[in-house]
Amino acid sequence: MSLAISEKIELSGHKTGVGEFERLVSELEELTGYSSFFVFGDSYSRQKNLYKELGKELSRPIKLVELKKNANPLEVLEIESSKSQDNEVFYILGLDLLLEDLNPDRKAETLGLLEDNLDGFVELNRPLVFAIPIHLISVLQGNAPAFWDWHQGIFLFEEGFEQDALQLTFVTDHFVNLFGGEKYKRKKELLVLFESFIKEYQLSHTENYSISFINYLGHVALLFHELADFKKALSHYHLQLERIETLGNDLAIGILLNNIGRVYQSMGQYYQAKGMYKRALKKCRKAFREKFIYKALILNNIGWIEHLLGDDKEALRHCHHALGTLENNFNPYQTHLAPVLNLMGNLNLSLGDDEEALECFRRVLQICEKNEGLEHPYIALIMHTIGKVYLLQQKYEDAIKYFYGWSEKIEKYYGSDHPQMAMHVLDMGEVFFLQGEYEKALEYFNWALQTREKALEKMDDPDSAKILYYLGKTLLNQNKMDEAENYLNAAWKVFEKKLPAEHPLIKDYQSEIKRIRPEVPGEIADRAGEKGPKTEKQTEPI
Secondary structure (H helix, E strand, O other): OOOEEEEEOOOOOOOOOOOHHHHHHHHHHHOOOOEEEEEEEOOHHHHHHHHHHHHHHOOOOEEEEEOOOOOOHHHHHHHHHHOOOOOOEEEEEOHHHHHOOOOHHHHHHHHHHHHHOHHHHHOOOOEEEEEEOOOHHHHHHHHOHHHHHOOOEEEEEOHHHOOOOOEEEEEOOOOOOOOOOOOHHHHHHHHHHHHHHHHHHHHOOOHHHOHHHHHHHHHHHHHHHHOOOHHHHHHHHHHHHHHHHOOOOHHHHHHHHHHHHHHHHHOOOHHHHHHHHHHHHHHHHHHOOOOHHHHHHHHHHHHHHHHHOOOHHHHHHHHHHHHHHHHOOOOOOOOOHHHHHHHHHHHHHHOOOHHHHHHHHHHHHHHHHHHOOOOOHHHHHHHHHHHHHHHHOOOHHHHHHHHHHHHHHHHHHHOOOOHHHHHHHHHHHHHHHHOOOHHHHHHHHHHHHHHHHHHOOOOOOHHHHHHHHHHHHHHHHOOOHHHHHHHHHHHHHHHHHHOOOOOHHHHHHHHHHHOOOOOHHHHHHHHOOOOOOHHHHHOOOO
16 A cells, blocks of 8 residues: 655646646636536535535536436426526536436436437537536446547546645555555546546647646556556556656656556565665655655665565664654654554564564554544554464464454455455465365465466466465475475476575475475575576666
8 A cells, every 4th residue: 555645846847737626617618508527526515515616716607406316317407408598507416316226227217318318418508517426437438438428528526636736646655545545446436537537638638738647647557556457557657757757856756766666566576676766765865854754655665675575684774764764753643654663563573573563563553543544444454464473473263363354354455356365365374274274275375376366467476476385385285296396396486586595485495395306405505596586686677
């Protein structure tokens, strides 16, 4: 997950983007005859207040039309049109009541009317503004595409996205971002929305000058990252980077390089991620006197990479640096402390200090509860990690209780097919593996493998290899030597390429493969003598 932060950018020599409200007012003032617009608000009151704001700002008249349940929207608008001035704008509430009707026949009837009677709406000969919730975009696109495609503009008025026209929003760490508290279904809906915004800007040929467009590129990139479509995430981040580089703001560039590093980290390309984070740190250095929070969060991300590469002491050094920076400038419950404390807990767990790890996780839970509420998915993820503490303490009943108890909330956050869900399933399987219940463990490990295979184009990252490794270990314990060796060797191909020779997984592999072929570990040790894989370091971003 990630934290959304904003940086004010001066656009010398460029047109500035305008806010959603100004853009909507401009469109409504200029157009004559039929046109349709969709505005998205996060509540009924927000949608209704927007009508009042438009009434004060527009030089032409605007009328509120509220559709009732079971109404025929076209008939209602025709009646209102007969009683209204020719140039009056209709601001329409209640379409969501018809499109969310629990009676599927009535819902289908409404969608059919919208799709098949476009001429009737055109004959109203006036601008129509439909205020609806975001999730109805996919309903209209899928079931009334002609009605949807006819629109002249879409506008977003959700509180979380209403930003100053001269602000760029970025992602910097893995705790809270613009979508960090959103469930999987909601993320999919938002992705459709922001992709529609991007398409609209591209069609109007204003994307190179609009701060909003640059923002939307970042939103879409982040959503693709959250939904595990890493290639598309990178593609949109690079498009965003191209435009931000023209603004000449080193801090903005640095933060975006950090975002790109996070995608590489999710892809298991740890050396590329580390290179990006270091570039981000260097790029942002001049601004750190005032923007120390950026330094702390990027340092924390570098700490995660060192941890993933098996160097917990170096990771701890970065983590202490980040934690000290934040604790000296924030109160103990500031949200920025949560991701750093989470890393600190994981490092203490890896170094064998279970009690200190639990104390870190308890502090994270207190911060989350105070600032985000008990329903925030980060709490479920931390509770799962506490289950791993009990797993290492051999308190298997407590571990499985935490794993199962919070798995549903984690699934609602990630979605059942997300590759990270496979790692949570792997943890469940490890409980049974450590208790000697190998058949049950295999069920979970195969489930994890299938989830990962379905989500990713290639199984060439360390997390995927870890699943293969556990399958091999389990089969080895069942004396199924040939099958075990196949899985262990498949895991080794990734470990050898992606991890340094001193990584704990490399050492564990050597121990396991020795049970099958005692001569292999010596050969592996010779080949793995270098600190990092050559191919990765040579392709580290410049």
